Amino acid sequence: MSVTQKDFENAMNQVKLLKKDPGNEVKLKLYALYKQATEGPCNIPKPGAFDFVNKAKWDAWNGLGSLPKETARQNYVDLVSSLSGPSSESSSQVKPGADSKQEGYENLLVTSEDRITKILLNRPTKKNAITTQMYHEIMLALKAASQDDSVLTVLTGSGDYYCSGNDLTNFTDIPPGGVEEKAKNSSFLLRDFVNCFIDFPKPLVAVVNGPAVGISVTILGLFDIVYASDRATFHTPFSHLGQSPEGCSSYTFPKIMGSSKAAEMLIFGKKLTAGEACAQGLVTQVFPDSTFQKEVWTRLKAYSKLPPNAMRISKEIIRKNEKEKLHAVNAEECNVLLSRWQSDECMNAVVNFLSRKAKL
Numbered sequence: 057m058s059v060t061q062k063d064f065e066n067a068m069n070q071v072k073l074l075k076k077d078p079g080n081e082v083k084l085k086l087y088a089l090y091k092q093a094t095e096g097p098c099n100i101p102k103p104g105a106f107d108f109v110n111k112a113k114w115d116a117w118n119g120l121g122s123l124p125k126e127t128a129r130q131n132y133v134d135l136v137s138s139l140s141g142p143s144s145e146s147s148s149q150v151k152p153g154a155d156s157k158q159e160g161y162e163n164l165l166v167t168s169e170d171r172i173t174k175i176l177l178n179r180p181t182k183k184n185a186i187t188t189q190m191y192h193e194i195m196l197a198l199k200a201a202s203q204d205d206s207v208l209t210v211l212t213g214s215g216d217y218y219c220s221g222n223d224l225t226n227f228t229d230i231p232p233g234g235v236e237e238k239a240k241n242s243s244f245l246l247r248d249f250v251n252c253f254i255d256f257p258k259p260l261v262a263v264v265n266g267p268a269v270g271i272s273v274t275i276l277g278l279f280d281i282v283y284a285s286d287r288a289t290f291h292t293p294f295s296h297l298g299q300s301p302e303g304c305s306s307y308t309f310p311k312i313m314g315s316s317k318a319a320e321m322l323i324f325g326k327k328l329t330a331g332e333a334c335a336q337g338l339v340t341q342v343f344p345d346s347t348f349q350k351e352v353w354t355r356l357k358a359y360s361k362l363p364p365n366a367m368r369i370s371k372e373i374i375r376k377n378e379k380e381k382l383h384a385v386n387a388e389e390c391n392v393l394l395s396r397w398q399s400d401e402c403m404n405a406v407v408n409f410l411s412r413k414a415k416l
């Protein structure tokens with residue numbers, strides 16, 4: 057059976073999550089098959105003999121001759137699946153059942169207990185900032201949660217923050233194709249990431265244990281319930297960063313809180329307290345920090361005993377008329393960001409953040 061584009065994309069994600077370095081020879085094979093599958097036969101001039109790395113890559117790609125794109129795609133998927141050990145499989149195929157902890161994630165802790173799958177952002181020393189790898193891990197965890205035995209899925213953070221948004225060092229890892237290639241890849245990644253939230257089939261709950269920034273705030277409009285500690289704040293400093301709204305917030309926020317309140321957050325970067333966010337409808341309920349975990353989990357355990365099919369079907373009927381619109385909004389936001397990320401305003405803001413400690 058021939059592989060689909062989705063299988064190919066999944067395989068690309070799996071490669072990023074490989075626990076063990078597969079070695080240079082395999083990496084060259086993967087590179088060559090990827091290029092052949094996406095661009096066809098080698099179409100670039102042979103690098104000079106002393107440009108060792110690019111010459112090795114060119115040899116590997118050129119060596120595939122006129123192998124059809126479809127076959128290259130198939131071979132790529134087969135090669136990745138032969139490399140994926142049991143730990144990387146466990147990230148996409150969650151083991152159903154209670155009290156299980158899923159291995160295979162670097163910066164997430166995913167557990168299933170009492171019919172609730174909890175996805176914990178687990179990078180507290182960096183305030184749970186989301187690296188490129190974490191975007192992939194969260195997508196895999198959501199996919200697994202959508203297929204496991206749980207009836208509710210929870211996203212929460214470890215340490216004092218819920219999440220400080222996109223890890224700004226994601227801007228520094230520029231590939232040989234330059235900023236433009238990086239921006240393009242990031243735009244696809246962001247689109248896929250947000251799509252996972254739009255399409256998530258089970259009730260999705262955010263347990264906002266502390267301050268939330270950027271994308272961790274905007275996607276809240278795609279959750280079914282948002283519980284917040286009274287320590288939490290909600291901040292979307294997009295203009296300060298030379299960026300623009302994502303996570304469908306350009307559509308969900310005006311709908312939830314009205315256009316002028318949404319503008320204060322999304323254009324002017326007004327930071328809301330948990331109480332304010334609740335008054336605006338972004339947060340379902342605020343709890344005192346001292347009893348937050350106990351009260352929230354007691355509530356969620358009670359909800360998890362409700363009939364799962366009824367909950368899933370109710371979610372579906374509540375959301376289904378909006379889905380097409382949300383996908384279109386997501387695609388447009390990602391497209392706008394593609395050029396924002398290449399702007400001087402954005403680059404300067406990122407450089408300022410990354411160099412701030414050096415200035416102290």
Ligand SMILES: CCCCCCCCCCC/C=C/C(=O)SCCNC(=O)CCNC(=O)[C@H](O)C(C)(C)COP(=O)(O)OP(=O)(O)OC[C@H]1O[C@@H](n2cnc3c(N)ncnc32)[C@H](O)[C@@H]1OP(=O)(O)O
Pocket residue numbers: 181182183185186220221222223224225226227235238239242246269270271272293294297302397398409413
């Ligand atoms: C070319 C195109 C590439 C594009 C790639 C994009 C990919 C998809 C993008 C999706 C769109 C998302 C947008 C957003 O989320 S915008 C919001 C981004 N986040 C921020 O601007 C927050 C930045 N952080 C802060 O302002 C402060 O750190 C914070 C207020 C959160 C906490 O301050 P505090 O003083 O309490 O603590 P520290 O600053 O000392 O933080 C502790 C350590 O954590 C590191 N940290 C925190 N947040 C981030 C972050 N977002 N990115 C990277 N690193 C972060 C911080 O540097 C400290 O680290 P060190 O101890 O090592 O210095």
